[in-house]
Amino acid sequence: MLEEEIARLKEELAKRPRTHHGPPPPPPPPPPPPPGSLKIPTTGGPETLFASVRAALKHTPVPVEAPINPPPNKRQGQPAVGIPPDKMLAFLKEMKSVKLRKVSLGGSAAPPAANASFSGLPVT
Numbered sequence: 001m002l003e004e005e006i007a008r009l010k011e012e013l014a015k016r017p018r019t020h021h022g023p024p025p026p027p028p029p030p031p032p033p034p035p036g037s038l039k040i041p042t043t044g045g046p047e048t049l050f051a052s053v054r055a056a057l058k059h060t061p062v063p064v065e066a067p068i069n070p071p072p073n074k075r076q077g078q079p080a081v082g083i084p085p086d087k088m089l090a091f092l093k094e095m096k097s098v099k100l101r102k103v104s105l106g107g108s109a110a111p112p113a114a115n116a117s118f119s120g121l122p123v124t
Contacts (some may be wrong), residue, residue, distance in 0.1 A: 081088075 083091075
C-alpha cells in the first residue's frame with residue numbers, strides 16, 4: 001500500500017511542468033546617450049583636449065554630512081544650581097576678590113585631611 005502511494009506521487013510529480021525559481025535576470029543596460037550630446041574635439045593639443053573634457057564633466061553638489069557628535073539637548077535659560085542669579089553674581093565677585101589662605105589643624109606639619117571641616121575642629 002505504501003509502495004503504491006509512492007509510485008502514484010512520483011507519477012504526479014513527473015506530470016507537473018518543471019519551473020526554475022532562480023534569481024531574476026539582470027536589468028537591461030541603460031540606453032546609449034543620444035548622438036551629439038557629448039562632443040569632444042580630438043584635434044588640437046593636449047591642453048585643448050583636457051579643457052574640453054573638463055568642461056563636459058558634470059558638477060556634483062557638495063554632499064551634506066551628518067554631524068559627528070550631534071549637539072546635546074541643552075536646558076537653555078535655566079541655572080544648573082537652584083541659586084538666584086543675583087546671589088550667584090555676588091558669590092562669583094567675592095570669589096574673584098577674596099584671597100584664599102592656607103588652613104592648618106594646629107601644630108601638625110602634615111597636610112590637612114580632606115574632610116577637616118567635618119572632624120569637629122574649628123577651621124581657621
